[in-house]
Every structure is written in structure tokens, then in C-alpha cells.
Amino acid sequence: MSRRADPRILSRRSFVWAGIAALGTWGSLRWLFTRRLDGGAQWPVRRALEVNEGFWGDLFSRKHKVPEYTADKLTPERENGDEGLGDDFDPTTWKLKVDGLSNQDGPIELTLAELQAMPHTEMITELFCIEGWSIVQKWKGVRFVDFARKYPPMTLSGDPPDLDGDLEDVVRYVSLKTPDEGYYVGLDMPSALHEQTLLCWEMNDKPLAMEHGAPLRLVVPTKYGIKNIKRIGSLTYTDQRPRDFWAEQGYDWFAGL
Numbered sequence: 150m151s152r153r154a155d156p157r158i159l160s161r162r163s164f165v166w167a168g169i170a171a172l173g174t175w176g177s178l179r180w181l182f183t184r185r186l187d188g189g190a191q192w193p194v195r196r197a198l199e200v201n202e203g204f205w206g207d208l209f210s211r212k213h214k215v216p217e218y219t220a221d222k223l224t225p226e227r228e229n230g231d232e233g234l235g236d237d238f239d240p241t242t243w244k245l246k247v248d249g250l251s252n253q254d255g256p257i258e259l260t261l262a263e264l265q266a267m268p269h270t271e272m273i274t275e276l277f278c279i280e281g282w283s284i285v286q287k288w289k290g291v292r293f294v295d296f297a298r299k300y301p302p303m304t305l306s307g308d309p310p311d312l313d314g315d316l317e318d319v320v321r322y323v324s325l326k327t328p329d330e331g332y333y334v335g336l337d338m339p340s341a342l343h344e345q346t347l348l349c350w351e352m353n354d355k356p357l358a359m360e361h362g363a364p365l366r367l368v369v370p371t372k373y374g375i376k377n378i379k380r381i382g383s384l385t386y387t388d389q390r391p392r393d394f395w396a397e398q399g400y401d402w403f404a405g406l
């Protein structure tokens with residue numbers, strides 16, 4: 150299929166419009182007006198005032214970072230949501246199933262030790278629950294983008310992906326599910342590859358507790374809490390928009406802040 154006829158170009162455009170539409174939702178407006186003051190204006194407003202042709206592109210790009218905090222801003226831990234976290238689970242035999250890799254090598258399985266051996270990072274970010282509260286927590290894990298460099302997603306051409314480029318050739322989504330498939334999240338590839346998206350095994354300097362998603366959870370602070378799936382069992386790169394637990398209950402599929 151020629152590039153010009155590629156329906157994905159159209160759907161990328163509708164992705165941008167979906168994002169713009171999402172900005173108009175009440176949740177986004179509330180988020181906008183609760184941002185901390187920074188340089189005299191709430192920072193998204195300040196950003197909007199810096200009018201330039203790249204504004205919309207930048208807003209939805211991987212370069213748009215959410216604030217990170219220092220340890221004095223940490224708030225008490227809070228637990229919410231236990232879908233897919235049934236008792237019938239043994240973290241000691243857990244492995245992460247990964248599928249949709251660029252090398253076409255069927256699914257692989259990774260141990261926590263293998264993930265922890267990768268270069269990892271820490272960040273203190275705010276998690277916004279769609280119910281209207283938020284918490285500031287410290288996370289440790291591997292950046293999704295670093296994971297994806299080591300375990301690259303499929304491409305349409307079959308060539309190795311260029312994760313720093315425009316992603317036109319890369320499959321569009323990541324599907325994440327709990328081992329029992331009781332909770333599942335779909336992520337668009339630009340959000341997955343955002344530098345603040347982490348696969349985490351530590352929260353507030355402690356190994357993840359079971360109720361927070363041991364042994365591995367997603368932390369994606371550019372999205373509402375619902376996308377921050379706990380206890381990841383499988384990770385699949387795919388060009389089909391994945392099922393998403395809360396989207397099926399009527400919430401916005403992208404659930405971006």
C-alpha cells in the first residue's frame with residue numbers, strides 16, 4: 150500500500166483531533182486550573198501563551214513533560230482499584246509476557262531480575278484519579294522507551310523501528326493486561342514512548358506492595374490513574390486499538406490529562 154493511501158495517516162489526524170476534543174472535557178479543564186503556579190501563570194496556560202506554530206504538535210508530543218517534584222512534596226500513599234488483582238497469584242513465579250516484537254520471534258517471557266538489570270530511573274510525579282483526587286509518589290523502574298529499544302515493537306515495513314522518528318512505520322498501540330486479564334489497558338504508542346512512562350517495581354523506595362501492583366506496574370503520569378495498570382502480566386505491541394477496561398465503561402480511551 151502506498152504511503153499516500155495509508156489509512157493510518159488519517160487516523161493519526163483524528164488522534165490529534167481526539168486530543169483537542171479531550172482538552173475541552175471537564176476533567177481537563179479542572180486539571181488545567183489546578184496546576185501549580187509557575188512563572189505567574191498556570192503552566193499549561195503559560196505554554197499556550199507562548200504561541201508558536203509547534204504548539205499543538207508539542208502539546209501532544211513526547212516532549213510535553215508533566216511536572217516532577219522533590220521528596221518534600223510526597224503525599225500519603227493511597228490505594229485504589231483492585232480489578233485483576235485476585236488472590237490466585239504467585240509473584241515469585243511471575244514473568245512478563247511480551248509479544249508483537251519487531252523480530253517476529255513469537256512471545257518472550259522476562260523475569261523481574263531481567264527487567265531490573267536494565268538501566269532504570271526514579272521520578273516523583275502526581276497520579277490523578279478520575280474520581281477527583283491525586284497523590285504525589287516516588288517511582289522506580291525502567292523507562293518504557295528504553296524497554297522498547299531493547300525489545301522493539303513491530304513495524305509495518307518489517308524494518309527495525311525508528312523510535313525517535315515520527316513513528317509512521319511503528320504499530321500504533323501497546324496492550325497491557327493483568328495475568329488473569331481482569332484489568333486491561335490500551336496505550337497509544339507516543340504515550341507509551343513518552344520519557345515519563347515507566348514500568349515500575351518500586352514505590353516510595355520500597356518494593357511494590359501487592360495492592361500497588363507487585364511485581365510490575367505501569368506509571369504513566371501523562372494519563373489518568375486508570376491507565377496506570379497494576380500487576381502487568383502481558384505487554385503486546387499491536388496495530389489494533391487494544392481493549393481497555395475503563396473505555397468499555399464509557400471513559401475516554403486516551404484518558405490523557
Ligand SMILES: Nc1nc2c(c(=O)[nH]1)N[C@H]1C(S)=C(S)[C@@H](COP(=O)(O)O)O[C@H]1N2
Nearest residue numbers: 227228229230231232278332374377378379
Ligand atoms: N490492575 C489494576 N490496576 C489499576 C486499577 C485496577 O483496578 N486494577 N485501578 C487504577 C486506578 S483507577 C488508579 S487511580 C490507580 C491507583 O493506584 P494505587 O492503588 O497504587 O494508588 O491504579 C490503577 N491501576
Ligand SMILES: [Mo]
Nearest residue numbers: 278279374375
Ligand atoms: Mo483511579
